[in-house]
Amino acid sequence: MGPLSRRVFELYGARGWAGIGVFAVLVFVVVPVMRLVVPDGSFLHLSDYYVLLFGKIMCYAMVALALDLIWGYAGILSLGHGLFFALGGYAMGMYLMREIGNEGQYRSYLPDFMVFLDWKEFPWYWAGSEYFWLAVLKVLLVPGLLAFVFGWFAFRSRIKGVYFAIITQALTFAFMLLFFRNDTGFGGNNGFTDFKRILGFALAQPETKVTVFAVTGLFLILMLLLCRYIVTSKFGRVLAAIRDAESRIMFSGYNTRDYKLFVWTLSAVLCGIAGALYVPQVGIINPSEMSPANSIEIAIWVAVGGRGTLIGGLVGAGIVNGAKSWLTVAWPELWLFFLGALFVIVTLFLPKGVVGSNLWRRRSVATATSQGKSA
Amino acid sequence: MTSATTSYDGESSTTGMGHVVQPGAIDVSHRAILYVNGVTVSFDGFKALNDLSFAIDAGELRCVIGPNGAGKTTMMDVITGKTRPDVGNVFLGQTLELTQMTEYEIARLGIGRKFQKPSVLENHTVFENLELAMKGPKSVWATLFHRRDSAQEDRIRDMLGRIDLANRMNDLAGLLSHGQKQWLEIGMLLMQDPQILLLDEPAAGMSDEETARTGELLLSLEGKHSIVVVEHDMDFVASIARKVTVLHEGRVLAEGAMDKVQNDERVIEVYLGR
Numbered sequence: 001m002g003p004l005s006r007r008v009f010e011l012y013g014a015r016g017w018a019g020i021g022v023f024a025v026l027v028f029v030v031v032p033v034m035r036l037v038v039p040d041g042s043f044l045h046l047s048d049y050y051v052l053l054f055g056k057i058m059c060y061a062m063v064a065l066a067l068d069l070i071w072g073y074a075g076i077l078s079l080g081h082g083l084f085f086a087l088g089g090y091a092m093g094m095y096l097m098r099e100i101g102n103e104g105q106y107r108s109y110l111p112d113f114m115v116f117l118d119w120k121e122f123p124w125y126w127a128g129s130e131y132f133w134l135a136v137l138k139v140l141l142v143p144g145l146l147a148f149v150f151g152w153f154a155f156r157s158r159i160k161g162v163y164f165a166i167i168t169q170a171l172t173f174a175f176m177l178l179f180f181r182n183d184t185g186f187g188g189n190n191g192f193t194d195f196k197r198i199l200g201f202a203l204a205q206p207e208t209k210v211t212v213f214a215v216t217g218l219f220l221i222l223m224l225l226l227c228r229y230i231v232t233s234k235f236g237r238v239l240a241a242i243r244d245a246e247s248r249i250m251f252s253g254y255n256t257r258d259y260k261l262f263v264w265t266l267s268a269v270l271c272g273i274a275g276a277l278y279v280p281q282v283g284i285i286n287p288s289e290m291s292p293a294n295s296i297e298i299a300i301w302v303a304v305g306g307r308g309t310l311i312g313g314l315v316g317a318g319i320v321n322g323a324k325s326w327l328t329v330a331w332p333e334l335w336l337f338f339l340g341a342l343f344v345i346v347t348l349f350l351p352k353g354v355v356g357s358n359l360w361r362r363r364s365v366a367t368a369t370s371q372g373k374s375a
Numbered sequence: 376m377t378s379a380t381t382s383y384d385g386e387s388s389t390t391g392m393g394h395v396v397q398p399g400a401i402d403v404s405h406r407a408i409l410y411v412n413g414v415t416v417s418f419d420g421f422k423a424l425n426d427l428s429f430a431i432d433a434g435e436l437r438c439v440i441g442p443n444g445a446g447k448t449t450m451m452d453v454i455t456g457k458t459r460p461d462v463g464n465v466f467l468g469q470t471l472e473l474t475q476m477t478e479y480e481i482a483r484l485g486i487g488r489k490f491q492k493p494s495v496l497e498n499h500t501v502f503e504n505l506e507l508a509m510k511g512p513k514s515v516w517a518t519l520f521h522r523r524d525s526a527q528e529d530r531i532r533d534m535l536g537r538i539d540l541a542n543r544m545n546d547l548a549g550l551l552s553h554g555q556k557q558w559l560e561i562g563m564l565l566m567q568d569p570q571i572l573l574l575d576e577p578a579a580g581m582s583d584e585e586t587a588r589t590g591e592l593l594l595s596l597e598g599k600h601s602i603v604v605v606e607h608d609m610d611f612v613a614s615i616a617r618k619v620t621v622l623h624e625g626r627v628l629a630e631g632a633m634d635k636v637q638n639d640e641r642v643i644e645v646y647l648g649r
Contacts, residue, residue, distance in 0.1 A: 003522070234521040237503055241496045248494045251455060252508045253482035253567060262515045 011228045020221060027058075027217030032210045048209065055213040055281045057321045058220045059085075062274035064301045064313030065220075066267040069227050071299070072308030073236060074263050075243030076160070079295045080168030081271050083175050084143035086289035088272025089279040090179075091142050093192035094126065095135035096203075096280060100196045112194070113187040123185045132199055139276040140269055147268030148261065155257045155264075169292050176290035191286025198280050209281070216277045220314075223270055227310050230263070239263060240308075300339065304346050306353025315355050401468035401485065401570055408433040408601050409454070409571055414463030415625075416449055423449040424460070425625035431571070436597040438612045438633075439605045441622035442645060447605045448491065450622070451573050455488045456481045467570070483513070487564030491575040493556035497549030501540050501559060504548050505531045508563035530566070538562040538592075554585035561592065571601045578611045590615045 012020065031054065034046035063085050070076040097111045106115040110122065128134045150171065154164060182188035201208040230236050241249040242256050250256050279285045288294070297320070305316025320342070327335045350357045401408065409431040416424040424446045431437050441447055452458035454465055456478040465473040473481055482488075496504050509527060511517075535541040538558040543551065548559055557577055564572050577593070578586045586608070593615055596602060606612050612619065612633065619636045621629045629639045636642055 230519070233519055234507070234523075235515065235518040237499060237507055238518055240498060241507060244498050245494055245496055247457075247478075248490070248496065249507065250478045251482050251488045252563065253479050253510075253513050254507075255477070255479045255513070258515050 008225065008229070011225055011232060020224070024217070024221060028214055032214060035210050036206055048206070051209055051213055052281055053325055055209075055216050056278065057318055058213075058216045059274045059278040059281070060298075060301065060321055061314040061317040062220055062223055062277075063271050063298055064305065064317040065223055065227055065310060066270035066274070067298050068302045068305075068307060068310055068313040069230070069270075070263055070267045071302060072310075072312075073231050073243065074239040074260060076260060076264060077162075077165045077299065078168045078264075078267075079165045079292065079299060080170075080172035081267070081298050082295035083168075083172035083290050084147060084268040084271035085275040085278070086175075086179075086285065086287070087143045087146065088139045088275030089285040089289060090186055090192070090275075091138035091272070092135055092276035092279045093195075093285040094129040094138075094186075095132055096195040096198060097192050098130040099198060099200075100194065103196055104194065111187070111192070113182070113190065114185075117182055125185065136276075139272050143268040143272035143275075144265050147265045151261045151264040155260045169295065172290050172295050173292050176287045176292075179287035179290060187286070189287060191284060192279075193284040193286075195280065195283055203280060203283065212277070212280050216281070219273060219277060223273075224310060224314070227270075230266075231310065235259070297339070300343050302353075304342060304353055306350075306356030309353070309355045312353045312355035316353065319354065402470050403433040403468050405469060406432050408435075408468055409603075410466040411450070411454065412464050412466065414450075414453055414460045414465065416446075416453060416458055416460050422625050424453065426463070427622075427626050428463075429620055429627050429630065431601050431603060433570075433601055434598045436593065436602045436615065436617055437604070438616040438619045439603060439622060440607070440609070440612060440619060441628070444624075445622040446625040447622055448575060449625075451488060451575055451603075451605065454481075454573060455486060479513075482567065485568065485570035486573065487567045487569035487571070488573045489557075489560050489564055489575055489577060491579065493553065493560055495548040495551075495556050495559050495563070497547065499548055500545050501535070501548055501551070502531060502544040504559055504563055505534055505566050508566040510566065510568040534562050534566055537565075539588075554581045554589075557581065557585075557589065558592070561589075565596075565600075569600060571603065572596070574602065574604045576606055576608075577604060578606065578608050586611055587614075 031046060031051060034044055035048075035051055038045045063081060066084075067078060067081050070078060100111070102109045104112045104115075106112055108115050110119060114122070122129075154167065159167065178184055179186055179191075180189050186192070195203055197203060198208065198212070201211075203209070231239070238249060238254055238259055241254075242259060246256055275285075275289075301316040301320050302313045303316070304320055305314065306312030320339070323338065323342075324335060327338055346353060407430040411427055411429050414424050414427045415422060423444075427446065427450065439447055439450070449458060453460050454473065456473060456476055460474055463474075467473055467481075467484055467486065471484060473484075473486075476484075496507065499507070506523070506527070509530065511527070512521075532541070532544075535544050538561065540551075540555060540559060540562070543555070548556065551559060557579075561572075561574070561577065564574075574593075578589050581589060590611060593602060593604065604612075604615070616633045618631065619633050620627055621636055621639075621642050623641075623645050628645065629636050629642050631639075
């Protein structure tokens with residue numbers, strides 16, 4: 001084995017890899033078979049609803065992972081990560097709008113909302129939006145560049161803690177207002193919807209849905225491994241040092257601004273990817289994804305699951321969104337009370353979250369920084 | 376440490392002083408390694424440092440004393456880049472001006488700082504604390520793809536022995552006693568391979584025995600590093616100091632051998648007598 005493959009192999013112990021293996025079998029075998037092979041009436045048949053729910057939660061889990069990377073490991077709390085998620089979604093959504101072709105309400109090659117606004121041609125920033133590869137590039141670059149520029153100024157001014165969090169809230173709110181405007185050219189408050197195809201495959205086809213679902217699962221696994229690589233590297237130990245004692249590590253010769261900027265930008269890019277995988281599954285993207293409350297909810301997922309654990313973000317996103325999908329149907333009016341109560345209970349009784357607290361295993365929770373590497 | 380200061384290769388530039396300096400290297404050809412030159416720092420009109428000037432020789436162990444508010448910590452803040460002076464400058468060697476540099480640049484040039492309150496990385500192991508402090512490439516890229524080699528491991532183990540924490544290397548630093556944290560922080564500074572060590576109250580909160588051993592550790596470093604110790608404990612200062620600088624109201628009140636300073640009328644008045 002080469003050094004890199006050995007390093008990857010050592011990212012998790014036997015139990016960790018077993019968990020990832022079970023997850024992979026579930027995503028790549030069990031769900032596709034239950035959806036596509038098992039006949040419709042069977043007890044084991046999985047409906048589109050559950051494939052979509054599971055797929056959505058995997059996208060949320062990516063966002064939670066991205067937030068845990070900066071909040072749990074570098075101590076940077078963002079309450080604006082929904083923005084990067086939405087921007088990735090919009091970048092993919094533009095492409096999906098073009099894939100509709102002239103099959104919209106008005107039989108025009110322009111998206112319906114542009115026809116409605118009486119626009120005669122695409123605005124300049126829609127140029128090239130029909131190319132999938134360009135959409136992929138935008139998914140990575142738009143959230144990444146915005147985060148880089150924002151982080152450049154914020155970290156240079158040494159803004160941190162609650163001030164940083166508040167500014168990220170303001171940022172996502174400002175973008176939401178911008179995207180609400182019809183003249184911005186992204187469909188106003190309706191956003192993008194009525195998608196027909198991706199890469200020529202009909203989105204209504206179960207096979208397409210299951211493929212997007214499996215790709216989402218693949219990206220989730222890759223992101224988890226990437227984040228795990230980062231936090232178990234020396235870079236990750238510097239991040240944790242920035243979180244715990246920034247001036248100590250700065251006076252040890254580390255340019256902490258570069259570290260924060262790198263991980264902050266990476267985190268935004270991961271959110272963008274999550275958003276891009278989310279949109280073809282749910283079939284809609286609109287500015288409500290940028291609402292401040294959405295971004296706060298992301299922080300709750302991570303807090304519930306356990307900060308500084310990576311897995312905690314995935315678990316938290318699963319628990320909260322699982323509960324949400326059930327409660328908003330059963331008792332819609334109770335959902336926000338439940339969410340608030342959950343946050344209070346976790347803060348009071350499980351400050352390290354479900355995964356971080358010693359619920360199931362007895363071992364020191366010195367954060368993952370002191371785990372998973374040779375003594 | 377002085378070997379790195381002069382060089383005779385073609386890229387060097389000759390100064391008017393009749394010797395050759397290498398850009399970026401610390402030039403101690405005039406013996407002094409650190410010059411603080413006319414530094415004034417004011418906070419809302421209060422002058423924490425008031426035209427402060429002094430120099431530290433290469434390899435010297437210097438103690439800085441003074442009553443509360445004399446400007447000792449502010450002086451360290453200025454030298455390490457945390458605070459920018461209103462007026463004045465700080466030179467490392469003859470050529471490197473520090474007041475325009477950032478904290479990490481100054482640290483990489485070879486100035487290590489220990490804080491008043493022991494400041495170690497509590498959620499990292501003792502070993503990791505030393506590893507992170509160790510001199511070497513400290514960029515994002517370098518740490519992302521860093522692989523520890525055996526020479527580095529040996530250096531860390533060697534330091535663990537010197538600061539007497541070999542049997543605690545895999546413990547979290549937060550579990551150490553107060554004195555052990557102080558030593559670990561000194562060990563972290565030494566891993567940086569510094570030219571100058573700035574130690575803010577290294578014996579604070581230590582038992583008598585720990586204080587004595589800290590003194591021995593510092594004396595063993597004399598000559599290899601220049602050391603500036605800010606201290607309140609006069610017995611400790613007396614046990615290690617060759618030369619003492621007394622600060623008062625942001626400037627140097629007296630400077631010289633410990634016994635001479637102790638008998639200085641003005642020093643007794645503002646500090647020792649109380």
